[in-house]
Amino acid sequence: MSEAFHTELVNFQGLSADSSADRRAELARHVAVLFSLTSDKCSDEQVDIYDSVLLRLVDMVEVEVRRFVAERLSELRRGPERTIRQLAGDQIDVAESLLRKSTVLRDCDLVDIAGSNGNGHRLAIAEREVLSEEVTDVLVRRGDIRVKRRVAANQGAVFSTDGMAGLLDAATDDPALQTALSERNDLAETEIERLVTIATGAVRERLLSSGENKEAERLPQAARIAVQRMSNEYWLSRYDFETARGRVMALVREGRLNETSLRWFAADDRFAEAVVAFACLTKVGLHEASHWMVRLDVEPFLIVAKAHGFSSLTVSTLLKVGPWRHRLSVQARAQAVAMYEGMRQDEAIQKLSHWDDMISH
Known part of the structure; x- marks a missing residue:
């Protein structure tokens, strides 16, 4: 059946014999x-077939078509993951929309492409809606001043201590970057103090003032971002659980899920x-x-993990994957691991059993 689908979708033998660029495009x-119109209804096998076909086609067409x-x-x-990764690494005219928006690209893909x-x-x-520390570290380390300004202005970006230190270093001689940093609401006290010492007069005055008018102007945007990032549904909507379930169930059938x-x-x-598994x-x-x-x-x-x-x-x-990569700080993860190591398995089993009883009744 898959071969029939493949044959009906594209006849590559005939296409290779056709010298027309218009036909390939x-x-x-x-x-x-x-x-794009049928992706939600495709089986895992059909998605893989589309991926194989598109991967070959994009190698046969011009920039405009790849874009x-x-x-x-x-x-x-x-x-189609392989096709998306290839196009995201293509020249920027092709790659830009995927790099800015595609949730199929994982952090490891973004780190590799940025590097x-x-x-x-x-x-x-x-410009992505959310950026993890791993990605911003590469952007700050490898990016020019335009990249640093843009990522500093991205309210959905999370920075490591080293990443923020790199931005502050670069901001010493760049008022535009100083301004972008001064408008962030996640700077630590020590980072604010350093920014004050390097900032131009106008930026320093803004940082040291009460800032009531500025905060009032920023409130709608800040509130929107905060509500969005606090919503479980926002994060879960970014992931394809249907395809994931197919991959995990294949391991289950083979007796290899552990x-x-x-x-x-x-x-x-x-x-x-990981969630399905x-x-x-x-x-x-x-x-x-x-x-x-x-x-x-x-x-x-x-509790569930300890019980099992x-x-x-x-x-x-697991505490560093997906939304938790963005939502949990290093300190929060360390506290969670310490809590886990302090749990007793028998108590976790008891709590889990109590939850099951409550649900069943």
Whole structure:
């Protein structure tokens, strides 16, 4: 059946014999549009077939067509991963929409692209709705001053201590970067103090003033971002759980789903697969597992994990995947691991049993 689908979708033998660039371009556009309209209804096998076909087609067409394909794929929550990664590493005219918007790209993809491509790619990545410390570290370290300004102005970006130190270093001689940093609401006291020492008079005055008017102007945007980032649904909507379930169930059928494979999904930044694997291994519902593994209160997740005997290494790895990569600070993760190591398995089993009793009644 898959071969028939493949044959009907694209006849590559005939296409290779056709010297018409227009024909190849038309076909690439057609396949991209077809997938964008049907992606939510495709089986995992069909998504893989589209991926293989598009991967070959984008190698056969010009920049304008590759840009069209990239733009069609950039809005999709579910997409052909290999094709998207290839187009995201293409020249910036092609890659920009994917780098700015695609949720199919994982942090490890963004880190690799930001490290191996130019500032055009880094500028596009800096505009993403959310950016983890791992990604901003590369943007700050490798990016030019334009990249630093843009990522500093991104209220959805999270910075490590080293990343923020790099921005402050660069801001010494750049008033525009100083201004962007002064408008952030997540600077530590020590970072504010340093910014005051290097800032121009106008920026220093803004930092030292009461700032009531500025805060009033920023409140609607800050409130919107805060509410958005506090919503479990916002984070969960970014992931393709349907495809993830297919991948995990394939491991279940082969008898290869275990704690090691769960930890591998987490280490590879495959949040959706990690959630499905966790749900299967603990025999809890996918809905419950997904909400436990996104919320700021991690105790329910820790109790379920302890009741099923997961190692501290597995728990620590899971606490750094997906939304928790953005939502939990290093300190919060360390506290969660310490809480986990202090739990007794028999007490966790008792609590989990109590929850099951409450649900059943």
